[in-house]
Amino acid sequence: MGARWRAGIGLGVIAAAMALAGCSGGTEGAPTDSAGTQVLKIGFITPLTGPSASTGIDALDGAQTAVDIWNEQGLLPGYKVELVTEDDAGTPETGAIAYQKLHDQGIDIITGTMNSSVAIAVANAVSADPDVLYFISGAQSQVPLDEQTGDMIFGLTHTNQMYADANLGWIKDVAKPAKVAVLAENSDFGVAETAQIESHWTDGQPKIVMKETFDRSLTDFSSLLSKVRDSGADGLYVAAASTAIPAAIFTQADQLGLDVRKFINAGLMSPALVEAGGKAVDGITSADIYHYSLDNPDNKTFVDAFKKKHDKTPSALNSLGYDSMGLILGAVKEAGSPDDTHAVAKALRSGTWTSTRGELTFDDTGRALTDTLIIGIENGELTLVDTVKR
Amino acid sequence: MNAILDQLANGVATGLVYALVAAGLSLLFKGLDTVNFAHGEFYVLGGVATFVVSVQLHLSPWLGLVLAMAVPAVIAIVMHAVLGGILAKNPLNVLLATFAVSLIVSNLVSFAYAGVPQPVPAFVDGALTLGPVVLTYQRLIAAAGSLVAVVALVVWLRRSRTGRSLRAVADNREGARIIGIDTRKVDRIVFAVSGVTAGLAGGFMAPVTQVSPFAGLPVMVTAFVVVVIGGVGSVVGALVGGIVLGVVEALTVALAGVQWSPLVGYVLLLVVLLFRGPIEQLLLRRRRVIA
Numbered sequence: 001m002g003a004r005w006r007a008g009i010g011l012g013v014i015a016a017a018m019a020l021a022g023c024s025g026g027t028e029g030a031p032t033d034s035a036g037t038q039v040l041k042i043g044f045i046t047p048l049t050g051p052s053a054s055t056g057i058d059a060l061d062g063a064q065t066a067v068d069i070w071n072e073q074g075l076l077p078g079y080k081v082e083l084v085t086e087d088d089a090g091t092p093e094t095g096a097i098a099y100q101k102l103h104d105q106g107i108d109i110i111t112g113t114m115n116s117s118v119a120i121a122v123a124n125a126v127s128a129d130p131d132v133l134y135f136i137s138g139a140q141s142q143v144p145l146d147e148q149t150g151d152m153i154f155g156l157t158h159t160n161q162m163y164a165d166a167n168l169g170w171i172k173d174v175a176k177p178a179k180v181a182v183l184a185e186n187s188d189f190g191v192a193e194t195a196q197i198e199s200h201w202t203d204g205q206p207k208i209v210m211k212e213t214f215d216r217s218l219t220d221f222s223s224l225l226s227k228v229r230d231s232g233a234d235g236l237y238v239a240a241a242s243t244a245i246p247a248a249i250f251t252q253a254d255q256l257g258l259d260v261r262k263f264i265n266a267g268l269m270s271p272a273l274v275e276a277g278g279k280a281v282d283g284i285t286s287a288d289i290y291h292y293s294l295d296n297p298d299n300k301t302f303v304d305a306f307k308k309k310h311d312k313t314p315s316a317l318n319s320l321g322y323d324s325m326g327l328i329l330g331a332v333k334e335a336g337s338p339d340d341t342h343a344v345a346k347a348l349r350s351g352t353w354t355s356t357r358g359e360l361t362f363d364d365t366g367r368a369l370t371d372t373l374i375i376g377i378e379n380g381e382l383t384l385v386d387t388v389k390r
Numbered sequence: 391m392n393a394i395l396d397q398l399a400n401g402v403a404t405g406l407v408y409a410l411v412a413a414g415l416s417l418l419f420k421g422l423d424t425v426n427f428a429h430g431e432f433y434v435l436g437g438v439a440t441f442v443v444s445v446q447l448h449l450s451p452w453l454g455l456v457l458a459m460a461v462p463a464v465i466a467i468v469m470h471a472v473l474g475g476i477l478a479k480n481p482l483n484v485l486l487a488t489f490a491v492s493l494i495v496s497n498l499v500s501f502a503y504a505g506v507p508q509p510v511p512a513f514v515d516g517a518l519t520l521g522p523v524v525l526t527y528q529r530l531i532a533a534a535g536s537l538v539a540v541v542a543l544v545v546w547l548r549r550s551r552t553g554r555s556l557r558a559v560a561d562n563r564e565g566a567r568i569i570g571i572d573t574r575k576v577d578r579i580v581f582a583v584s585g586v587t588a589g590l591a592g593g594f595m596a597p598v599t600q601v602s603p604f605a606g607l608p609v610m611v612t613a614f615v616v617v618v619i620g621g622v623g624s625v626v627g628a629l630v631g632g633i634v635l636g637v638v639e640a641l642t643v644a645l646a647g648v649q650w651s652p653l654v655g656y657v658l659l660l661v662v663l664l665f666r667g668p669i670e671q672l673l674l675r676r677r678r679v680i681a
Binding site: 051088143186212214218220223224247252255257278 | 392395396397400401404409505509515517519524526528599600602604605632647651652
């Protein structure tokens, strides 16, 4: 190789380095570390305090796992990824402030957000900044996606409708109980769940033999469960927003010797439910988007890294944080640079991606589409029972 | 018909536990002319004691019942010692102070268990089936235990020296003091007994309903309704009122739906308040009773 050619290569490398140095990493004049690698800052808004803190911390743990992998393996050449975390405390006001803090630092790629009310508030704030890419990790509300004027807002998890379609459809078509008693908590959530059930099971398959709404402060369900027994139901569907209620209901049902199939709404299948209900929650099934046993390369990498760091298998919430970062960074790599966030958004929308949940695409609104899983509890363990194809 | 019989049994079982909680509240109200807003939290503490003993210490849950009575009793005595001065000066401050204690206890329990209800295993697993009626053994233990405790309380009030002193103080505090009854000691005993009744009920019901840091207020409200239905200051009245409320609630669930069940209790409360006075004036001689 001649000296001119080597010099040419050397100049080319220097030019490339200078070009990369010109990439802002989502900010103008992006910082570089001592090795000259640019720091790509991604904003992560999540509840770290308040009633939703456990969900926020779980998502953050997953996100950090992804960031560590991308940095350690140099998967985004020329960049070191850094999560800049802000606590939204699970409230819309704090979420909007958290977004503003990140935006004031010049961070144009934002993810996280586990509560729908917070996501709506942040999306409203984001709407004033057309170059901000907002990738909602855990909040289920479709409102931010439907009401966006650009194509810069995405949602990773299933909506309530998607969960209901999968869960109630599976119960109807696969589990096939003949008669179901429905017990729902007296809240907006319980009312919405009951409406979903009534709209999905319209032809008497299964037959809804009893439908009751109870106050959330109720702890003694004996009269209600006696009524369930007298109704002749062979299935019991409990709709509640927290694990404590189905745990209490199925514990008391067990004590009464009530022999029914057990169903609950999506979002509750977790170690917390198993801990609260013990043997009584064995046999419960519900819908979810993730199980650690899913057999795909992305999930294997995730589970191995997560177990090594946290000494436990990851949950759906961990996977949401992990996939949020994986998808964003994959799109940045596809777009060539994080500077043009519109190009990153376009890459997300147009691509077919791999994730811990398997193959993933985005619909016209920016909602991620993957299969839905039916998760069960068997001998105190969360198990994968079935898959409902998207 | 079978469903009605089943619900009647449920109602009586539940009502007996209501009666035990209400008996202590009734006693306090009549003896000291005060309401203890922390009474519901004594119930919660009884459940916590049972949980600690049976789940965390892996000891017999029956031992948990002993603690379920002792812990609220001790706290009640301490409350009386602290509030005694306030009681003498301003009864309204007592109400506020007991409300503050209620919030402190419920928040402490919530903090200890991250606000998550804790499951407690039944003392005896399984259920008794008699025709259409199915009752878990735990509910039977709770109902029978509550009945025994209330009857024991009635007998103690009527037959024991302390019980007679208590009734004397309730009848005429100043007169009782003049004849040498230590009224402060009697007050202390009343506070302690109220803690024992609520704590015992909480201990019985912990395996049925789980131990929830937020159960205190609903239990307090139910006990208050029972006290009014059965007659303030009457432990026998609390027994009758508890059973009436339990049965009415259970039959409402069976016939109308669970969402109407709390409402029926409050309607019953209003009816009793509106019509008891006139009925008593017509039919009964007014008498201040304890038991």
